[in-house]
Amino acid sequence: MLKNLIDRLESKDVPFFWSVLTFVFAVTIRNFVELFNTHERIDLFGIATLVHYSLFYGALALALAVLLRRATALPIERVLRVVLPSFVIVITAPLFDLLISGGSGFPMGYFGPEFHDRMFLRFLTFFGTGIPPAQHAPIPTMGITPGIRIEVAFVLAGLTYYLRIKGASWLRTVFSVFAGYSLIFAFVSAPFFLMGFSRLIGIYPPGDWSPTYALAYALLIAILGGVLVCIWNRAFFLALARDFRWERLLHFELMFVLGIVMKPDQARSALEAPTLETLLAYWVAGVALAFAWLFSVMTNNLVDSGIDAIANPGRPIPAGAIPPDRYKSTSWIVLGLAVSYAALAGFYPLFMILLFVGGYFLYSMPPLRLKTVPFFSKVIIAFNSLTLVIFGFVSHSPDLELFPKPLIVFFLVGMTAAIQFIDLKDYEGDRAEGIRTLPVLLGLRRSQFVIGVFVALGYFGITTRIPDKTTSALFVLVGLVQFLLIIRKKYTEKPVFLLYLASLVYFIHTVWSQSAK
Secondary structure, three states: OHHHHHHHHHOOOOOHHHHHHHHHHHHHHHHHHHHHHHOOOOOOOOHHHHHHHHHHHHHHHHHHHHHHHHHHOOOHHHHHHHHHHHHHHHHHHHHHHHHHOOOOOOOEOOOOOOOOOOHHHHHHOOOOOOOOOOOOOOOOOOEOOHHHHHHHHHHHHHHHHHHHHOOOOHHHHHHHHHHHHHHHHHHHOHHHHHHHHHHHHOOEOOOOHHHHHHHHHHHHHHHHHHHHHHHHOHHHHHHHHHOOOHHHHHHHHHHHHHHHHOOOHHHHHHHHOOEHHHHHHHHHHHHHHHHHHHHHHHHHHHHOHHHHHHHOOOOHHHHOOOOHHHHHHHHHHHHHHHHHHHHHHOHHHHHHHHHHHHHHHHHHOOOOOHHHOOOHHHHHHHHHHHHHHHHHHHOOOOOHHHOOHHHHHHHHHHHHHHHHHHHOOOHHHHHHHOOOOHHHHHOHHHHHHHHHHHHHHHHHHHHHHOOOHHHHHHHHHHHHHHHHHHOOOOOOHHHHHHHHHHHHHHHHHHHHHHHOO
16 A cells, blocks of 8 residues: 555655645645744744744755765655655644643744753654653643654654565664754754854854754755755756856855945844844855855846857857757756745845846846946946945945945946956857957957056956055956956956955955954
């Protein structure tokens, strides 16, 4: 009977998306039933709590899928088709608690350092059966309830059966089930890990734990999701990763960091003593920016396939690594992830990502396709960079009046001119497609000298923001080196970009050091 059920779950006759929806709705029902079990006021069960609980189960599902894939070597899609619908079992925990308690329920909760001790003993005794919470716990019975123990027992029995019918040896089965129990125990002990991390890096714990849990699980899902995509189709994953254009992404991430460290006196104390929630929100915003950048790269590739066939034949579409239809559908999934992660990080990150994606869409995509406008098209890239700096700044200082106004001019004029160097490597492809970039209009050699001057002047201009003479002299020297790198006959972009990124990191360090005084 169970084998037939597993066969039905694995069947490709059922769309994979239905398995995902089954998981989502099972978790939603669990969250609702848990309200009755814990007697939590429904007006206190807000969106943060709902997202937190849902992401908890999402991260756990992906972690168990990785474990089972490792134990069985089955295709990851086949494993997920079983794991995701099987989460209907989570509905049983609050139901068993209600039945056992005669309808009064038991308060569920994590294992936490404030309420629970003797954790190794709890691990050895199946979540501490017979071990009471610490004496100072506000609710004597809070934590792992009888219903949760029954639920986990069902899960471990199911893992054992699944592994055995898939051909795993008893030794591998026992080891994998033990790993599964350890994984579940680690998830329900999340406060220990988060509090330990807070103390390790010397920051304050959050005032509201639900958003912090949600952010932490979102980061874990991003990591596990990447692992699962790599397992599912390694060639597909590597094709996307190789075309990520990491140098450009790092530029934008560092723009956001630059805004964060540009703290005025009014915001200094808040930034120098962030909570764990604030730190995780920054990281989630960084993940959202990475997804937004990937979407922009993918949509640009879809339109520029003709140019790439000449100038960049190794990119996914001209190389034939990913079919255009799949590439296009994947880009919309990536956009959804960008918006979702940004919304999770807060309103400012969401607005930031929408502006970033919108700017690049106007730059790359028809009908406007502003990248075909000579010189001034790079205003969009400069604007996106400035936007990230501003949103990093307002994350700790919402008053835009405090933002340094000269930087706006520097970005919209200086960066617009200097960023023209990104068109040098695409000269042949742009010329063939009739795209009027500065190198196409002036010719390659002449444009190298003009753009080299623009870049050098940008470095000279930034010294006006650096009071230290030694550091200013260093940036003047870097500007001259960049000029020489750009005017080389055998021009390559990577040394220019790497030197730029190194100088940007040093500039951020300089700004941070100045603002900390």
